[in-house]
Amino acid sequence: MSITIKTPKEFSFKECYRFLDRSDKECLHDVKDSKVYKLLTIQGQLLLIEIEHSKDILLINCLNKRVNKSEKTAIIEYVNEWWDLEVSLAPFYKFCKSDPMLKKLVKNHRGLRMIGFPDLFECLVWAIIGQQINLNFAYSIKQRFVEKYGTSLEHKGQKYYLFPDANAVSQLTVEALKELKFSRQKANYTINVANAILLDGLDKNKLVKLGYDEAKNELKKIKGIGDWTADYALMKCIRYPNAIPLGDVGLHNALKEQLKMSTKPTKAALIKFGTEWGTHNGYICFYLWRSLLKDN
DNA sequence: AGCCAGGTGTACA
DNA sequence: TGTACACATGGC
Helix, strand or coil: CCEEEECCCCCCHHHHHHHHCCCCCCCCCEEECCEEEEEEEECCEEEEEEEEEECCEEEEEECCCCCCHHHHHHHHHHHHHHCCCCCCCHHHHHHHCCCHHHHHHHHHHCCCCCCCCCCHHHHHHHHHHHCCCCHHHHHHHHHHHHHHHCCEEEECCEEEECCCCHHHHHCCCHHHHHCCCCCHHHHHHHHHHHHHHHHCCCCHHHHHHHCHHHHHHHHHCCCCCCHHHHHHHHHHCCCCCCCCCCCCHHHHHHHHHHCCCCCCCCHHHHHHHHHHHHHHHHHHHHHHHHHCCCCC
């Protein structure tokens, strides 16, 4: 059974692919020869998918199993959410027309979709790992973590991984995570998040229904989730369009570069941006992050 | 050698 | 409310 998704109006496979290819230590998907590979768990089964682009469609193959109709539907749903394919970018592009910096960002990366995290636990733990350390180090920690505690599937001599689930992580000790170079604090934060999901009913759908402010409060109750991590998850997983991690160093660096500033933006300037950009916060932030990668 | 990386909680005033 | 400090490691 062939699986296809008709691409939305504003879509660039090349831009999405470039973002997915930003680290060679990424272990939760693979990119090769203009194809994207990812292991999914659908209805309790491991499905390895391959995504390629042709004209106005995404062609998806499941490499390890013949899929039935409901699995096909679930795969399409997953990719739509992962790559944010069901949103129109027209309002965002219209908004950007009136500002030179935003106009240039859109010109350089038109069609880029916000590659997100369908899974809340993965999103939060990845954010925690990335707190205050450089991205390369963060990827190293994630790789050790996923390879040690994640479920995997081998296909043609290569291993593909799922992110460890909250159940498995709640059983881990701080010491076990420290061996992977988590700091003591981050090890605690990570286990806290697993417990919040298992014991306190932290749930993606609940956060979707709560509204931005309430959802942010809910997340910040967990020790280890501050403003930055909460907004990161609300932007990349829950997908509130106004969510933006204003304290993000990458955001600061990108703004400094784009606006040719001599110093990083002040806190007051950042708050002003967040207010002016409003519902376009998330996409503007994502495009600014994209601008930090080479071959713009 | 020392500072900075996709921050946060805690300890103090 | 506001500021100092530890935290893990690696790159420059």
